[in-house]
Amino acid sequence: MLSAADNDRYNDVEPGSTLHDMARRYWLPYLRSEALEPNGPPKKVELLGEKFVSFRDGSGKVGFFEEQCPHRGASLALGRTGDNALTCIFHGWKFDVSGTCIAAPSESNPRFCSTVKVPAFPVREAGGALWVYLGPGEPPVFPEWEFCLLPPEHRRARVGYTDSNWTQNLETLLDSAHIGLLHAQPVKAEINESVVAIKGVHAPKLSVVDTPYGFQAYSRREREDGQVYLRVTEYLAPFTVLNGSMRTDEGRVLFMIPINNRRTAFWRFEWDMVHTQEWWKKQSIERGALGLKFVDHDDFLHNSLDRGREDFGQNREAMKLGHWSGFKDLRAEDAAVAESVPIVDRTKEHLGASDLVIAKMRQRFFQGLDEFERGGKPLGLGPNGDGSGIAYTDLRGTSEVVAPDIDQIEYHNVELREERKALRRAFLEAQGAGAAIKERQHA
Template sequence: MMTRQENETLCRVGPDTPMGRTMRRYWHPIATSAQLPSPDCAPLRTKLLGENFVVFRDSDGKVGVLDEGCPHRGVSLALGRVEEGGLRCLYHGWKFNVEGKLLETPNHPDPRICDVIKAKAYPVREVSGLIWAYIGDAAKEPPFRRYAFDEVPASNRVIHRIDVQANYLQLAEGGVDSSHVGILHTNQVRPSWRAMRQSSDQGVLDAAVMEDNAPSLEIEDTPFGYHYAAIRQSMAGGGKRNVRVTPFILPTLRVIPATFYYFNVFETPMDDVSTATYIVTHSDRPLVDEEITKVVGLDDTRFYSRSECAFTATWAERLGQDRASMNQSWTGLWGIQREDAVMALAAGPILDRTKEHLVAADQAVVRLRRRLMDAVKLVESGHAPPGVNLTDLTKVLARDQDVAADVPWQDLAREHQEFAAAAE
């Protein structure tokens, strides 16, 4: 059981909090490229770690991330005009480029002001359909990382962003909680249910197949965070066991195995009570966007739009649950991410972990909290958090495999071991 203080430490992410300081040591996704589809398109107003930002794409296609408030008198730059190499505030027309340089001040003819005043701008990278920002101390900017999904062509990748009104930790915990997969996601992964219900949804997903819902968990820390194996009886029998290996890369990324692809999921805190979940699905073969969108359950326009990104289901409509469909849909919901988002929402904005009753199946959740707490302690004592200087994470991947009973699960993630050895 956690104390109230520990829960606060893990969940609060503002600039003056221990976790906020820790999270600010890493790069984070702040938008998808699709949210800024063309040069001079509408700017994006968003949040990261409790602060407000405007993200815009200039006439040359370069992306800038600035503090939202105009340095003149604080109006949101997200309403501004994006034109001729910069973002122009609507109020008095001050114009800034992607580096925050002040270019024009129509209400103040002395150009020397442009050398004195700057908009606060942050380091930005745009890679593989994600826009990343580093909003921490400039002197501590870590190297930029590469992930496995950066290694495949764009046609083999599908990206979704879904903003959920819940603290990041309960979403991240769901991602390392293997025992819920065969229960909450019964619609998608349990052959016995699928055979029974004869739904038109049947066959859209081969995310995983499982009937054993009490996996044993084995967990190891790694330089990037930790990884764990969920070990089940194999559906194929023959004395084999099924092993699902999930890595968690601090501070927010997990990689989840599906049959033909991987889900790379970042639970990026927008503030204490809202989270931008970025799901990067990648494969060694081309993916069809509509199929992945259906798999993750983001094809229902009543609760989600690809352009706005917000998951909008509320208790007013029972978080989108359709109970009349529950002879067909185990949850009365459809799609993996939608089910996960609803579970996070159903726990309230910030889960009170002092009231939990944890069991052995929650070990990977406990390890997540511990590794995040390790990171906080390191940062608060003047050290770098785990993995912050690792640049090549392309070999950190998830596994789902049937193996003979005497094969150690670590053999399935040998790259993680080699990676760990190299990092020492």
């Protein structure tokens, strides 16, 4: 349970809140790389309750500005691209990717342009996405995730949108207890082996280990065969979760990026050292054959729910026949729960033993927010407060069936990590020296 004041501090990412100021200190994904074409139309972007615009010039560089033109406030999202600039259609003021005004045809003073600049922010392109830093001063170290190292055909970046506060989506990712219940009947085309492994065992034994960037959540479920299903979730405060796969040659990083207080961008960065984009495409076709509409990677949740209906299209007839949730897939189940109440009133909740990880996440969140208010470093960026010293490349979640006497911390942090590093090294060597993706720094 939270007080009303703490619930507001937890949820509120919009201008004027402490969380808004802290959230600007991170690299945030905002568009897939493919969404911006050279000299193509600019795109509107909303982050943390603020409006921006982004475009790619003819040389491939990316600009990220506040949306309003500094002249009379017209939207630069209506602007023209070309000449390595974005031009406001109102009076023709032209800005390069740094935000510098390079032409103002309505002004006769040749020095006028030097007095005008649209607020612009640094952009990084990596892992198939565009990332922006909205904060003051130098940005933190850019996190070199494992997916950034793999060739494009072995990774994908996807984003979907939910009409709910970011906290509800993040807490769902951290909640291991719901997996065997809400997701009791995964669809054939996307059977999740972790769900199968824990079938019939609902109450996990939970523990949490603090890290410089957040924590590791350990969940153990005893199986009928005497083995244990071990699930380890890495939490990087405040917006990032790495949950596990039962294969050592694939992984995923999930981000819950607040658009505003009632809308969230759910980013999925996935990589696979065995399968390629063609395999993912085949999986999409199979989903379609089961009646599960698959949309493009710029909004993979678009057809998960029927948002025109009060019950989101829940199938009560299927529930009468034994289906648990009445929703067609895992994504729909999670989205329906999150969107059922866009901003939860946590003054009325009652946490149980299975909510240990949620309670820990909130504890770390408020400790970090309080420290930031006192002038401290942003939460989750390690002891130096700038992301240095965090081995982002080696971070992954774990989802494994193991022996009951295993040292779970040693297994996750040493044995599996070394196995994955060796596998990645061998994969990149097999791909050749050009396999690693070279990131581009934009003005």
